Amino acid sequence: MDRYTSVMLDRPPAISDKDIGVRFPADADDEELDLAGESGVFADLDSFYRLSTAQLASTHTTETSVFLLCLRLRKITSKIHTKFQQKTKESGQQVMSQMELATASGTIYMNLDELLNELEGWRNSAPIFPNPKCLFERQEWYDLLLMRERLLIIRKAIDLVPKQNNVPPRDLLNLCLEYSVGTITTFCAMFDQGLVTYTRSYFQTLFTAGLSVMFCVSVVEDLDYHTIKNASEAVKKGEKTLKLMVEGLPDAVHYVALYEALRADILRKTKNQRPDAVHSEQNIPLGITNEGGGSGQFQLDGSINSGIDVHGPAMQHDSSWPILTPDGTANETHSIQMHDTAMENQLLSWDIFGDNIFWSMEAGMLGEYVYGSSVAGQFLNDL
Template sequence: MSNELPACQKCKLRKVRCDRQAPKCTSCTKGNVACIIVDPASGEQYARDYIRQLEVQEAELKARLDEKAAGRPETSHSTIEAPQATPAGLPTGGSHTSHGGFVGDGSGLGFLRSILSEAKWQRHRTHILNQLATRPGIQQLHLSPNPLPAVQEAEQLLENYFTRFHIHHTFLLRQEVLSTFNRVYNASATSLDQDYFRLLMVFAISATTRYRAGITNDHPYGYFMAAEDYLGRIPLIRDIDAIQNLLLVARFGMYHHIGASLWEISQLCMRQCIEWKLHLKPAHPLDPLVEQHRRRVFWECYVLDRYSSGILGRPFAIAESDIEVELPFDADDDYLVNSSITSLDLMPKRGPGPSEVSVFIICIQLRRISSRIHSTFYSSRSAVASSANSFGRSTEFKSIGHVYTAFTRLRSELNEWRATAPIFLYPRSLYERPEWHDFLHEKDMLLLARGAMHNVPSKPYAGAAVKEILTACYVSASRIIELYSTLMEKRAITWTRSYFQVIFTAGLTVTFCISLELLKSSIETDFEQRHPARTLALCSAILSYFKDKMPDAASAAVVFDVLKDECLKDNLSRVETSNPNQDSMHDSGAHSVQNNSSVMT
C-alpha cells in the first residue's frame, strides 16, 4: 500500500491542496466532517483514519513475520485491536467485491459479448477489442472565466434555464433563484459567495444549449470556471444548501467534463440526504413549501444515484425499501404558498393540466421502475456482484416461465407510465414533447427486454415467450434510434454521453437480434416496418455525428460500423439485393443527421 493516500473527497471537490494528514486532513478537521478518500481503482470510499489503523496493523504483522523468519521470539506489541463493530470508514459496497472494471447494465456489452462469442466474429474480435481499448484524450478547452453577463443576456439565460432545464430537474426553488438573481444584479443589495456560485452555475447549465445553437458566443465552461472560484467559500458538505450546490455541479457535468466523477458526487449527495433524513417522512409538521423542497432535493439525488450507478454497474446508494418519503406534490410553488392548508399531506389536488414539477415527477416514477428492472434482472445490482458476472443471469429464475412473468409485469408498469404521462399542448422544450416521453419509454423497455434475454435459462432461443421478448428487444432498439433521429431533425435535442450510450446500445441490440436469425420468421411485420439495414444505417449516421461532437466516443462508433457491415453482409444479403431502395435509405439517414449540426435540448 502506498504511504501517501489520495486527497480526500472534500478537498478534491473544492480543488484545494489536501495535506493528507491522518486521522483527518486539516480541512476536514476544521470543518468537523469525516475525511473520506476514494480508492482510484475501485471507487470504494474509506475514512482516512480507518486506513491509518490498517497500516499500523500491517506494519506490526510484517514485524512479526520478520521476527519469525529470523528465528527470534515475538516481542510484545501494543497492538491496535481490530474493532468489533464495522468501522465507519468501511467501503460502501461489499469489501470482497472484485473490481475488474466498472461497466453497467446500460452499456450494451452483454450483447457485444454474445456477438463476439460466435465463431463467425472471431476474425474481428481482436480488432474490436483493441479499438475499444483505445481511449482518445478528452479535448482540452483553453478558456478563461466568463464575467457576469449584461442584465439582458442574464435574463435570457435565466428564462432558458427555467424553460429547458428546471422542469426536468426541479430541485431549486424558483423564487430562491429569482431572489439570488436580484441580489447579484442589484447594486444596493448584499450578495453572498453562494449567490454568485449558484447564479453562475445556472448560467453555465443554461448556456449549454444557447452556445451549441449559436445564440451566444459565451462558452458555458467559462461560467463554470467563474463559479469554480467560489468553491472554496461555499458549503459542499453540510446541509441542504450544500446538496443543492453539488447537484448544480452534477447537472453541468452531464454536458461537459468537469474533472470529477458524477458517481462520487451522487454518493456524497445521498450520504448527506440520509444524514438529514430526507429519505424519511418528516418527524414533525413542516411548512408545505419547505417539505416540498426537501422532497425535491432528495428525489433529484435519487435520480442522479440511479443514473450514475446504473452506468457504472455499481450498487445503488440507497435501497428502495429504505425510502419512506413521498414524491413531490404535483403543483407550482405559488399554489403551495398561497394555500391556507398547512400540511402537504392534506393539500388538495390542483386543477387539470401539468405543473412546473410534472415532468420531474414522471422522471422519478420512471427511475423507480427502472430500479426494479435492475433489481429483478441484473445481478450487478448486488453489492457483491463482480464485473465478470454482471451480465450473467440471476439465480432466481428457474425457467423461462419465471422470466416471462417478471417481464410482462414490468412491461405493464412501463406501459402504464407512458399512458399517464402529462400532455403539453404547446411544448416549450424537449422534456414536454411526447416524442421524448416515447424515447424514455422505449429506452427502459429495451433495458427490461435485454435483462430478460440475459436470464433465459437455456439456448438456443426458442419458444413463443422467448420470441416475444426478442421482438421487444428489436422493436424498442429500432424505435430508440428512430425517435432520436426525429428529435434531431426537429433540432429539439442536444448531444451528451448518456445519449451516445443509449444509441450505441440500441445499435448493438439490433445487430444482436439480426445475428440470431429469428427476426424474419417471428416479427415479419415489424421487420418490414423497421428494416434492419435502414435502422443500422441511421444508427451509424447518428454515432458518426456523435463522434464529430465528442472525439472520445470515436472508438465505439468505429466498432459499431465494423459490426454493422459484417452483420449486413452475413445476415441480410438476400434482403438487400431484393430491396432497390437500400442505398437511398442509407443516404437519407446520413443526410438527416448531417443537416442538424445545431440542436437544442
C-alpha cells in the same frame, strides 16, 4: 446521482429502495401552495399533497409535473435493476435442473410483464402540454424515455433467461428488435429536428440499440422481408447519427468505427444467408463512383454505396476515421472480396463478443466506456 450512476454502469445501487423514505413534493404551482396555506382548509402540507395527488390528471400541468414524472420513471428503473440483479445473485453460475430452468424462465417473464405494464402506465400518466415550450414538455421525449426503458428491461431479460444453444427465446428477441428499432427511430427523428443534442447518455442509448438490432438479426434466421428492411434502415440511421454525435465526443470515435464494422459484417452475412430478404439493398448500380470523388460506403448488406442511395442520403466517409471501409473509387467487386477476406480472418468477427460482454456494454461517467473483455479491449486498441 446514485441511481443515475448505477444505471449507467449497470451495477446495483448503493442505496436500497427500502432505505429511501422521502415523499414526493406536491404536484402544484407555488401560487397554489400559497393559496392553500392562506385558506386554512389544510392542516398541513401532507393533507394538501394527498388531495392534489388524488385529483391529478394528464391535462393538469404544474411547475413540478415533469420533475415528478421523471422521479416516477427513476423508481421503475430502480425496480428493474433490483429485480434482475437479485435474479443474477440467485442463479449465479450453477447448473440448473429442468424444473429450475422452467421456474427461472417463469419468474423472468412475470417480472418482464409486470415492469412493461408499469412503464405503460407511467407513459399514460405523462402530462400533456398544449403548447410545449421546451424538450421536456414534448410527447416525443416521453416516447423516447419509454422506448429506452423498454429496451433496458428486455436486454436484462435476455441476459438472464435460460437459452437453448446459447440463443434466447424467439419472443424476447422479437420484443428486443421492436424496442431497439423504436429507440433508434424515435431518437434520430428528434436529433434531426434539433430537439436533442449529443450526450454520453444518449450516445450509450443509441449505440446499445444499434448493437441490439444487429444481435437480433444475426441470431434469428427466419425474419420476414419487412422486418429486416426496417431493421436495416434503423441501423443506418443510427450510424449516421452516431457519426454526427461523435463530433462532440471525439473519444468515442472507436465505438462508431466498431459499430460501422459490425453493421457491414452482420448484414453481409444476412445477405449471404437470406438474399431475398435484403434484395432491395442490391438495387445500387455497380461501377458508378461518386462524382464528388468521395469515398464509398458499405451498405447494411456489405455492398458498396458509390454515391447513389435509393433509401436516403449517403453517409460520407471522413478521412479522420479509422479505415474500416474500402475506397469507393476502387473496383467494387475487388473491394467486396477484400472485405470478405478480412471478415473470414475474423478481424471483425462477431465471436469477439461473449453473451455477457455484449449485453453489458455500457457508457462510463468519466469519458470512458466500460468494456468487460480483455480480448475485446485489445481489439479496440488495435483499431
